[in-house]
Every structure is written in structure tokens, then in C-alpha cells.
Amino acid sequence: MRFKKTEVCQTCAKLKNVCQTCILDLEYGLPTQVRDAALRIKDDLPKSDVNREYYIQNADRELATNSDYHGPAGTLGKISSQKSEMLAKLARTAPYYKRNRAHICSFWVKGECKRGEECPYRHERPSDPDDPLNDQNIRDRYYGSNDPVAEKIMKRAETLPSLNPPEDPLITTLYIGGLGDENDATPITEQDLRNHFYQYGEIRQVTVVPKQGCAFIQYTRRSAAEVAAEKTFNKLTIKGKKLSIRWGKSQGKQEAIASAPVMAIPQVPGLPGALPAPPKELTNNFFNLGEASASTSSAAPGANVPYFIPTATLPLAGPGAIHYPSQDPSRLGATQRQLQQ
Numbered sequence: 001m002r003f004k005k006t007e008v009c010q011t012c013a014k015l016k017n018v019c020q021t022c023i024l025d026l027e028y029g030l031p032t033q034v035r036d037a038a039l040r041i042k043d044d045l046p047k048s049d050v051n052r053e054y055y056i057q058n059a060d061r062e063l064a065t066n067s068d069y070h071g072p073a074g075t076l077g078k079i080s081s082q083k084s085e086m087l088a089k090l091a092r093t094a095p096y097y098k099r100n101r102a103h104i105c106s107f108w109v110k111g112e113c114k115r116g117e118e119c120p121y122r123h124e125r126p127s128d129p130d131d132p133l134n135d136q137n138i139r140d141r142y143y144g145s146n147d148p149v150a151e152k153i154m155k156r157a158e159t160l161p162s163l164n165p166p167e168d169p170l171i172t173t174l175y176i177g178g179l180g181d182e183n184d185a186t187p188i189t190e191q192d193l194r195n196h197f198y199q200y201g202e203i204r205q206v207t208v209v210p211k212q213g214c215a216f217i218q219y220t221r222r223s224a225a226e227v228a229a230e231k232t233f234n235k236l237t238i239k240g241k242k243l244s245i246r247w248g249k250s251q252g253k254q255e256a257i258a259s260a261p262v263m264a265i266p267q268v269p270g271l272p273g274a275l276p277a278p279p280k281e282l283t284n285n286f287f288n289l290g291e292a293s294a295s296t297s298s299a300a301p302g303a304n305v306p307y308f309i310p311t312a313t314l315p316l317a318g319p320g321a322i323h324y325p326s327q328d329p330s331r332l333g334a335t336q337r338q339l340q341q
Helices: 010-016 030-041 048-063 085-090 106-110 138-143 150-158 189-199 220-234 251-259 291-297 331-340
Strands: 173-177 203-209 214-219 236-238 241-249
Touching: 010 048, 030 085, 030 138, 030 150, 085 220, 173 220, 189 203, 189 214, 189 220, 189 236, 214 220, 220 241
Parallel strands: none
Antiparallel strands: 173 214, 173 241, 203 214, 236 241
């Protein structure tokens, strides 16, 4: 196995909250440069030899006499208590066994190794010498500056997927997947989901589908659903199961697409639909002055209508000549005056 040794003293490890051997953060297992960038921690540890020795001596003296001492900059023992969502995503959850592999046999690279299978070193071809990951040192790893491994992890953090809310503001439902099937020994129940998601807002309904191992959580407000999606996407774990979070789909749009005919012309969004047919009482006889005017107005279905009303039965070719109510001769009793004369 790889030969491991203590790289930094115990006080230096406490000041940075790192391991004395691998110089990685004890909470997340990440380089200090990634942790300090995520938590916005300012490093005040001196880098020169004399100042660093004086700094560590003062820290040792305070630690021996004062158990509540947190370092001159207040970082000692407080870094691990802070939490970050980005660090939780980047943290390695599975063991990394490649770190403990033996070094590459330099004699085998030259073609001079005579041990064969008994050689304790790896008989593998080394990587590209121009690779920046080959230029690593303990000093940069500890101080968190120019660390190629940290730069690689930070680039990977920029490409992490995100859950964007849908355009329809009426969607307030979240899809929860990965609950487990019916035969699971520790199934996730509706009460478990309510106990976690109630903190983001008022829940209207929780629907669990045991056969498919999923659930739907509907909030009363869109803002609460957005907060829940942001806080739980790719980091929600209940009863040891990592759940997947997605936005629900609009039921209204699904029903409209299912009921629409195959060759139907798509309607222009934003325009109102056809108006309903007018009632029978609506004629040009505005003042009910006689049956003659009413009969003449209802003789032609589209000739004397004061305004055009598009319906399913009438052709949609457009209205004819515009007729205003002031043009009606029966208005203000003009017809009755002619009859009296």
C-alpha cells in the first residue's frame, strides 16, 4: 500500500480542520480551497516560517489553558459546524480506494524491474506529465492556493444540474421519486413526506403511489413549491434513500392536448374565443315599438344585426356593412310620426 505519514502537526490540523495525513477537510473530505470558497472563509494563517511558528505557539498555549479558545481569527473548531449545500453535493459519499494504491514502479517504466509479480509497486504506465494534476504539493493543499485538484472540483461544481421552475405559474406540484416499492422493508410513508416538506409552506395534498414508488406533493402557493424544489433538489435523503425531485406537469394542458382533434388548427394564444349566440329578445326593435319592425329585423339573419357575433354556425368571413343604432328609422318614434301623418 501507499506509504502514509503525518504531514502537519495537530495544532495546524485543528486550525484548518483537516486531516494530518491527507490534508483534506474532516467534514466533507474536500480540499481546503473548495471549502473556503464555498463557506467564504478568510485565511489569516501566516505563510512565512517564523511567523507561522509564533502563531502556532500562541495557539498551543491557549489550547492548553482555555478549552473555549477558537483561534486568533476565530476559525479553530468552528469550520466543521458550518453547512453548505454545494459542499454536500460535492462531498464524496463512497470510499476512495485509489488513494491508498501503491506508487508506480520506476524500474518497470524503464524496463528494468526483475521482481515480476512479487514487486510491491504498480506496473502501470504513468499519466501525462503535462497534466496539472501531477503537480501537487502539501503546502498548496494546506493553504488552499493553486491546488489543481480543488480547481477541478470547482469546475465540476459549475456544471451541476439545476431544477428550473416551469413557465406555468399555476403548477404547484412536485414529483418525488425513489420511495421504494411495496415490498420494501422500510417504505417512505405519507407522514414521512409531510414531516419534511411542511417546513417550506402549506401543503394542499400529498398523493403516494406505492406501485410506482413515487409521490406528488401539491402546495397552496407557487412560492412555497419553488423553495421546496430549491432546498431538496439532489440533496434529499429520507430513511437512507436519496429521493429525486421534479416539477409536476400541468393537468389542464394534458387534457387539452388529449381532447384536441388530430388535424385541428392551433389557436393563437392570447385571443378570446367565439362569443355565445345572442338571446332571442335581442333585435333592432330597441324600444318595442311594433311587431313590424321586429319582424323585418329578424328576417335576414345577418343583414340588420347591429354588430357581428362570431358563432359556430355563422361563417367566419367577417362582418358586412357596419350598422349603428342611430341609423334605425324606428328610433325615437320616427315611424309612428309618419303613420300619424
